[in-house]
Structures are given as structure tokens and as C-alpha cells.
Amino acid sequence: MGDNTTDWSIGIKFVQFQKNSSLHAGIRKSPYAAMFGYEAKVGLTSSSLPDEVIQRMQCEDDLLAVLTTGQNGKEPGPVPSAESAEVHFDMERASPENNLSRRENNIIARRKGARTSQLAQAERMVKRS
Template sequence: MGDNNTTDWSIGIKFVQFQKNSSLHAGIRRSPYAAMYGCEAKVGLTSSLLSDEVIQRMQCEDGLLAVLTTGQNGEELGPVPSAELAEVHFDMECASPENDLSRKENIIAQRKGARTRQLAQAERMVKRSRIDLAAVEPLDNAAVPIPLVDKGRGDPKNILGVVLERDQNDMYTIGVNAGVLKAKM
């Protein structure tokens, strides 16, 4: 977008969205596109069912239209009046009930794998937070943050207090110089 000197960011947003959805997600160990649709995102002719030698022979759109009207092996498939119809014709050629069933099974497997990886990631995050944010005991010192709406520019960010009590849900009653705080932390 910066090279084109344009401020219309909506032009490039689809490319950004595609890049985000087709890149590897570290948590689920697959792309979000693959987790949703059961296969990797396909872009261009190299991800189509056309053989590599047929793709290499094509020089322009007319070559693609020629392949779609005559087929890869040279058999006559009939005329294709426009590129839009050629695309629909090509996609319909690849559909089959057996292919559809295996695709659905693959989608289910990918989603199940993504869910398993996401649960494992959540468990690691909870374990890490329990280590980093260890429970404190009564009579330990605590720094209680002061909300932005309740303080001025020169006021401190925190107020120091002492933990008086801890309940079964790890909620703490904290005492400060002015008394006991009403809210549990």
C-alpha cells in the first residue's frame, strides 16, 4: 500500500486477511483456513488439478481457455464462451460424491485436531499463570493498583497493603493505612 501512494486501505485488506488465514497458527499447528475447510488454501494454477507440464505450456489466459475447452489430453469438451464460465466448468469437473465424503471427513479431522491443540495451549497458559502468579499467604505485602478514574496525574499507580485473609476462591481481603478495602482482590 505504501508503494502506491494511496490511503484507501480497503483495497489491500483482502490480501492481508488471506495471508493471515493461510499462515501457520502456532497454537493449533495449522492454518485457520485448513482448520475451517480441511485443506490448505489454493491460489493460482499450481494448486489446481492441472499437471505441471500443462501449466508450463500456458503463456496467457487463452492457453487456460484452450485447456478447459479441449481438456488436458486433447479431447474436445465443447466451447467455453468466457473466463467466468470456464472457471465454473473447471470447478464442476472436479466434484464427485466420493471426493465430497473424504473432504468432509478431512474437515472434521482438521477441526478436531485444532480443538485438541487449542485445549493443550489453554492448559499450558493456565499452568504458566499459576507459576507466575503464585498464591500469597496472609501477612504478605501486596501492591494494589489504583484505577485511572480514581487518581490524579501526580498520584501513585499503586497503594501498598497487607493481605489479611484468603478465601477458597483465592480472593484476598487487603488492609491499607486507611483501613480494610471493601472489594476483594
């Protein structure tokens, strides 16, 4: 960012993601996981592309070909986003209500764990001072 002083706001998103997805010593998990109940997803493995399509890719041109022609090589159109793929994947395995309650329980459990860790960290800080 030192060389690019005019567009520093572009790089701040990467810094923010790195801070939110790295392990926090106090809560013993990433802030992203504490907030949303699961670790942040990055890269092609978190996309809606099937594993066999990802494994066949050798270069960026292969990815561009999939994005412009579709996964089966016949349907034009973009690949669905990771969020829509996750919802579709979850709906195949469980009912939406069951999936939602499971996700909510996971978020609640992670937030309770983060709160407990923060309280323990605060107690250690008080003892040290």
C-alpha cells in the first residue's frame, strides 16, 4: 500500500478481512466465526462450482471458460454466488427450518464461547494489574 497512496481504500477491504478472519487470542476464535457461527469462506472451494470442475481447472482461462459458458459447457451465464450455492446445498440435505435452527444454535454457542473467553481474559488482565 505504500506505493499506491491514492487508492488505499481498495486495500483496506483486504486488511479488514484479514483482521476479521484471523484468530483472536481473547475469544479463541476469529471475530468472523464468533459473529456468524462458521469460519470465513475464501477461494473456489467455497464457490458453487462442483469439485470435479474445480479439479479439472489448470489455469485462469479454464475458470473464465466456466464463468462465461456455464458448468456444463452449454448453458451461458454466470456461476451462482457462494451464498446461493450454500443455501441450495443445505436445502438438499435438510429442511430450511432445521438448517436455520442448527445455524442459529451454532452462532449462539460460538458467541457464548467468545463471551466466556473474553471474561477469562478480563480476569487475567485484572490479576496482572
